[in-house]
Amino acid sequence: MSRMVxxxxxxxxxxxxxxxxAVNLVLNRGEFLTIVGPSGCGKTTLLRMIAGFxxxxxxxxxxxxxxxENIPPYRRSIGMVFQKLALFPHMTAAQNVAxxxxxxxxxxxxxxxxxxxxxxxxxxxxxxxxxxHELSGGQQQxxxxxxxxxxxxxxxxxxxxxxxxxxxxREEMQLEFRRIQQELGVxxxxxxxxxxxxxxxxxxxxxxxxxxxxxxxxxxxMYRNPENRFVANFIGMTSLFEGTVCATGDGVVSVKSGxxxxxxxxxxxxxxxxxxxxxxxxxxxxxxxxxASVYDNSVFGxxxxxxxxxxxxxYTVHVEDLGGARLHLFDHDPxxxxxxxxxxRVRLGWNARDLFAFQAPQSN
Amino acid sequence: xxxxxxxxxxxGWKLLDGIERLVSALWPARFKGSxxxxxxxxxxxxxxxxxxxxxxxxxxxxxxxxxxxxRLKDEYSLxxxxxxxxxxxxxxxxxxxxLAALIVSVTTVFLAFPYAYMLVRTRSAxxxxxxxxxxxxxxxxxQVVRAYxxxxxxxxxxxxxxxxxxxxxxxxNLIYNYPSVIxxxxxxxxxxxxxxxxxxxxxxxEDVELASEGLGANWISTFRHIVLPLARPGxxxxxxxxxxxxxxxxxxxEILGGGTTDFIASAIYDSFFQLSNAGxxxxxxxxxxxxxxxxxxxIFYLAGTGTLGVRExxx
Numbered sequence: 001m002s003r004m005v006x007x008x009x010x011x012x013x014x015x016x017x018x019x020x021x022a023v024n025l026v027l028n029r030g031e032f033l034t035i036v037g038p039s040g041c042g043k044t045t046l047l048r049m050i051a052g053f054x055x056x057x058x059x060x061x062x063x064x065x066x067x068x069e070n071i072p073p074y075r076r077s078i079g080m081v082f083q084k085l086a087l088f089p090h091m092t093a094a095q096n097v098a099x100x101x102x103x104x105x106x107x108x109x110x111x112x113x114x115x116x117x118x119x120x121x122x123x124x125x126x127x128x129x130x131x132x133h134e135l136s137g138g139q140q141q142x143x144x145x146x147x148x149x150x151x152x153x154x155x156x157x158x159x160x161x162x163x164x165x166x167x168x169x170r171e172e173m174q175l176e177f178r179r180i181q182q183e184l185g186v187x188x189x190x191x192x193x194x195x196x197x198x199x200x201x202x203x204x205x206x207x208x209x210x211x212x213x214x215x216x217x218x219x220x221x222m223y224r225n226p227e228n229r230f231v232a233n234f235i236g237m238t239s240l241f242e243g244t245v246c247a248t249g250d251g252v253v254s255v256k257s258g259x260x261x262x263x264x265x266x267x268x269x270x271x272x273x274x275x276x277x278x279x280x281x282x283x284x285x286x287x288x289x290x291x292a293s294v295y296d297n298s299v300f301g302x303x304x305x306x307x308x309x310x311x312x313x314x315y316t317v318h319v320e321d322l323g324g325a326r327l328h329l330f331d332h333d334p335x336x337x338x339x340x341x342x343x344x345r346v347r348l349g350w351n352a353r354d355l356f357a358f359q360a361p362q363s364n
Numbered sequence: 365x366x367x368x369x370x371x372x373x374x375x376g377w378k379l380l381d382g383i384e385r386l387v388s389a390l391w392p393a394r395f396k397g398s399x400x401x402x403x404x405x406x407x408x409x410x411x412x413x414x415x416x417x418x419x420x421x422x423x424x425x426x427x428x429x430x431x432x433x434x435r436l437k438d439e440y441s442l443x444x445x446x447x448x449x450x451x452x453x454x455x456x457x458x459x460x461x462x463l464a465a466l467i468v469s470v471t472t473v474f475l476a477f478p479y480a481y482m483l484v485r486t487r488s489a490x491x492x493x494x495x496x497x498x499x500x501x502x503x504x505x506x507q508v509v510r511a512y513x514x515x516x517x518x519x520x521x522x523x524x525x526x527x528x529x530x531x532x533x534x535x536x537n538l539i540y541n542y543p544s545v546i547x548x549x550x551x552x553x554x555x556x557x558x559x560x561x562x563x564x565x566x567x568x569x570e571d572v573e574l575a576s577e578g579l580g581a582n583w584i585s586t587f588r589h590i591v592l593p594l595a596r597p598g599x600x601x602x603x604x605x606x607x608x609x610x611x612x613x614x615x616x617x618e619i620l621g622g623g624t625t626d627f628i629a630s631a632i633y634d635s636f637f638q639l640s641n642a643g644x645x646x647x648x649x650x651x652x653x654x655x656x657x658x659x660x661x662x663i664f665y666l667a668g669t670g671t672l673g674v675r676e677x678x679x
């Protein structure tokens with residue numbers, strides 16, 4: 001596979017603050033990468049540097065094997081969909097889609113058929129003559145993506161374009177974007193703070209925090225094998241508590257937390273005895289059990305509160321034995337209709353392979 | 365501690381409830397819909413009075429001055445309009461005023477746009493503050509004071525001529541001519557134009573400009589195809605305001621023109637107060653109002669009402 005984008009040791013500082021800190025990313029032709037992270041993590045700055053709206057303070061960016069740091073945006077072959085779409089309000093949908101073709105001096109005779117092709121692609125063939133304010137939110141989205149793709153750019157950048165939509169429409173558009181991306185095979189970088197969107201749309205995910213890429217991998221990998229506490233906590237609904245390693249085995253460690261001994265997974269990292277660790281467990285991996293023998297780990301706790309979400313119930317359980325940790329868990333037993341009231345004492349169980357142990361950051 | 369807080373919040377709510385009750389007693393809810401209309405009243409009254417004045421002027425313009433009594437004759441006639449059409453000096457003044465209005469408004473809008481754009485787009489708070497102060501300072505200094513300021517700088521013994529004299533160069537005639545009036549007017553109108561263009565530029569999202577750049581347009585193309593069309597309402601609004609203000613200006617031609625380059629307003633003033641001919645003055649005023657209205661109406665007709673910032677409701 002050939003490389004389309006290569007970001008090498010790229011940093012960007014604003015007034016002495018590092019927004020992006022020595023980031024490395026490689027993107028192959030046709031791949032869909034989502035950069036996900038909380039607001040202010042540097043993901044948008046990174047995207048704007050790739051687009052050419054910001055110049056890196058240090059490092060190299062290559063697109064299609066060409067250094068681009070000092071090439072202005074209008075000379076790069078990049079289509080970008082902005083968070084607020086930035087459609088041209090004085091132009092019709094067709095004129096919006098034709099704009100990059102005109103600016104990039106496409107053969108004038110070719111333009112109408114290309115405009116038509118891309119409006120068809122986003123299923124807006126009948127709306128060519130409408131102005132942006134005459135279109136619905138979802139339709140505007142689709143004009144924006146047609147406009148970003150009509151000139152066949154090397155790279156498509158999406159700067160949280162779906163964040164303003166309501167949930168249902170957003171989920172529809174996620175699938176729509178993915179369909180178009182796969183149909184055209186265009187290399188795409190998507191930026192979002194929505195971890196669900198990252199999991200649903202991408203071939204690969206890069207999780208960013210505080211200007212640093214924390215982990216880079218496939219959605220499944222990112223979910224099943226988080227490399228650190230931040231990634232484990234950011235993706236999925238995760239409970240965290242602290243502990244100390246007291247025995248170490250093959251991929252499995254014994255962790256003492258509060259006054260219980262737990263079996264946890266060390267994720268191929270060497271964690272010597274007495275290492276301080278952060279333990280992380282996903283809400284769907286914990287069960288309320290009668291019989292603990294099925295599970296590697298088991299604790300008693302008191303239900304603190306209960307949120308009914310229709311398809312599932314979210315319990316927060318206070319576990320005195322784990323140093324007073326609060327564990328969140330999902331109960332989706334649709335058959336028994338069983339609900340535990342608040343203050344009920346319950347037994348929780350989970351398996352060693354679902355409890356992650358990460359070396360705690362050194363406190364100084 | 366916590367108890368105190370609860371009591372305090374409760375007191376707060378009670379206080380707010382009390383205020384609300386007081387307000388609703390003084391101003392019952394059923395009046396609420398009419399608040400807007402009531403607030404409109406002063407403006408409507410002011411314009412109404414203006415219309416009455418205009419009515420009187422129309423009436424005056426159709427009466428000839430009786431030179432034996434220096435009062436307007438009772439019978440209606442078109443004598444005043446005939447006099448204006450007859451004397452070339454009025455045509456000259458009219459042409460001079462219209463040409464000045466055109467030159468001043470085009471130049472001012474041209475100069476105001478970059479200033480407004482910079483004011484909106486600059487990232488530096490310091491630059492923005494400087495531009496804002498420089499924009500509002502002239503408003504605190506009246507037109508007459510500013511015109512005299514130019515006399516001090518451009519006059520026979522003014523700053524520039526003393527400088528030229530010091531260099532052994534001949535003195536220049538920098539005032540009491542048409543260009544100096546135009547110059548003074550442009551300087552006077554610039555802040556008005558900027559103020560009218562700023563909101564139009566501010567309404568253009570910066571993302572739209574970035575999008576254009578990302579789609580392959582350099583800044584010249586972006587300016588031509590995106591910024592200019594989107595800022596058009598502001599530019600036309602500024603043009604119209606500067607045009608009408610120049611058309612009716614009195615102080616600049618009077619002071620910087622020194623009687624050599626009278627505008628219509630000066631001719632009207634002279635008719636009323638030098639010749640004591642209210643009929644002639646009223647007729648000149650009518651012509652000015654007509655010309656101004658026709659031109660403004662034509663611009664709005666061609667450019668659409670969006671120009672006024674009053675957009676038709678979008679669906």
